Amino acid sequence: MKAAVMTKPFSIDFQELPCPEPDAHEVLVRVKAAGICGSDVHFYDGTNPYGRYPQIFGHELSGVIEKTGAKADKRLEGKRVVIEPAISCGRCYPCRKGRTNACVNIEMIGSVRRGGFAEFLTVPESHVHPIPDEMDDVTGALCEPFAIGAQAIRRADLQNGEAVVILGMGPIGLTILAQVKKRFDVEVIAIDPVRERLELAKTFGADHVIHPDQEDAEREVFNLTNGEGAGIVFEAAGVPATIEQSLRLAAAGGRIVIVGLTGDDVTLPGLQLTKKDIEIHGTKHSVNQFPGVIRFLNEHPELVRFFVTDIMPFTEIERALKKAKHHPEQITKVVLTY
Template identity: 30%
Template sequence: MKQAIMLEPGRIEYRDVPVPEVGPGQIEVKIRKIGVCGSDIHVWHGKHPYTSYPVVQGHEVSAVVTKLGEGVTEFKVGDLVTIQPQVVCGKCYPCTHGLYNDCEELKVMGFQTTGMASEYFVVDAVKAIKLPDGMSDEHGAMIEPLAVACHAVRRFGDIAGKNVVVIGGGPIGNLVAQTAKAKGAAKVIITEISDYRLKVAEKCGLITVNPTQTTLRDAIRSAFGSDGADVIFECIGSPKTLEEAVEVARKGSDIIVVGVVPDLCPINMGFVQDHELRLIGSAMYRVEDYREAIELVGKGLIEFDALITHRVPFSDYAGAYRLIEEQKDKAMKVMIDMEK
């Protein structure tokens, strides 16, 4: 089978490799679609702190089951699935307490272990999640980033009736905002400096704010009055926007850190203490987040198509990264089409 291997930053080659044998409790799948995310781009540029080379990428996928290993009864050949890309130890405190996304020895397919950028992939059946009949391949590959959003909103708790701010209108920020709205938030505003991404957010039914035209503090006051925001989701990973989130937070409110912050961030902890703010990290997802993501899509509460802006054939995998560099904010979600 063909496999795309990133030998070093900015260099991908194709190799013919054998399809792994299917062991007990495993399934073989034929990959259909792969979404490219921001973390993949960090690897392309050699700036991901926890990835070494060579590496096979691909962790946002849809796939069709082609073979069943001994003892696998929950799937049948032909099922459309997505794959949880976490590889965990199963022994540490988080793993033994249902928090395997925080595994002390966590590896992620496409970063610290082999990803799914190949025609076929063999995986433990427990990592596969069946997708509903009729779901498209592209929407199936979008369940993973939506699970990130579901987990982030779950970290806050019951968001129904709450005032929500989402900083960042990229795919994850957009999906966090859509998820909060779908789960009954009173009002959701999303901030973004890209006019293109603001238009995409509007297509998704979201209230938008451009912080170059009004301050975040003024936007919150205009949207929520003196009540302010109950929760702010930081979905960029910028020390500047994280600092700003702390500065504008209402006393007794929450800030959920969803974006990956690559640098040390100076936070006014005296302000955090005095205002009784809660700074809460959100890392990846668990199976319940995938289930919720599928449920929200099934109810028609999530808009995916406006986010899928480009499609690239598997034969030009590197072209997906170059396209994102060239298009910048206009490349929201780029899909790798494994059939081409």
């Protein structure tokens, strides 16, 4: 099989490798579409804290099951599926609590395990989800990032009538925005320093947008919420300054969900935690979100048209990564097709 092996930062080598064989409870998937995640861009430029080289990255995947292992369900052969990439151990403390997304021994497809920037990969039978016939492969590749957004929304325990702030209108921020506006009766304020992303946020249903370089974001949020602040704040930028800002934007008794990934230390004003009685939640991967997300995207195909900015052949992966890195204002999601 052909595989794009990242041998070191900024270096992709197309190699011919043996096609993997599925273990007893695994399936062999022929990849049909793969989304490029922000984490893949950071694997490419060497800034992802989970980066290990050489490796085949790629975890936003759809494909067709070519072969099943000895103890896997033979009826799966030929099925079109999406892949749930976070594989938990089932034994550690979070796994025993049902929070498998926080597994301390997690094997992530596309970082710990070989990923889908290759023509084939093997996946546990339990981590493939059939998709409807009418759903195309590109849409299927969006299920993983939308599942991340769905998990963040679950962590927020969102209720109708809330004032919601989303910091960061990159791909994950947009998946949160789209699902919040379709599923709840809430008012959403989107904040991002890139004008093009704010325009897209309007398309996805944001009630208000704030450009923090041109407006005082904190003053505007409090003006829009009758001086209370936001009941729910999603931090989807992964920047220490916006993580710190989330406490200032949250209402007393509010809830903050940190979605963005940073390897830097963050300083939080301790008094605000108790004064406001704030709840702060991390969120990682997803738990039991794929079936609902598959239904959601199948019911709202119009979202795909705005979300996917580029579709490129798999062989152009390096060009796709460079474009995503150097022109983020032009890119929401690049999907590779095979």
